Amino acid sequence: MVVLKNGWVMTSAALVCFFITESAFAKPVMPVEDRQTNLEQVIIEALQDEYRSQAGYDSILEKYDTIPLFREMKESEGNHIVLLRGLVDKYNISYHDDFVVPAATSPATLQEAYKAAVSGEIDNIVMFEKLAERDGLPPDVKAVLQQLGDESRNHLIEFRRMLNSGR
Known part of the structure; x- marks a missing residue:
């Protein structure tokens, strides 16, 4: 007793x-402060990655501007940025577009461009999955991250198809 x-x-x-x-x-x-910090980190990391991806497609388009798939993917990255910017606004996250996007170099061959795109989409899928698993994220943020991961899976299918076609 x-x-x-x-x-x-x-x-x-x-x-x-x-x-x-x-x-x-x-x-x-x-704690609420940690959830907000986590939310900000997740959204900013995803947003910056989308800007980097868009810059990567820009560099590929400098050399291969006649390939519609790269143009479509650059447009898709722009749509992803709009989705994420909506979350930045909704959750009143302080963010500036003035971060430095590393310079991307154009691949030497079209096959190298497809390989780089395949690798980039695989990295995006992993990143979006990890970000969506973070604790304390609102359902709409998780949904956007899952949507972006699903779109990366679709992009991966297209790039693999082109890579395997030998075009």
């Missing part, structure tokens, strides 16, 4: 049950 600070008396069995319910089953709640 144990006497608690508040004067209650508990048997050892009740004490064990008390501690189990209080510790093992209590899900930790992320």
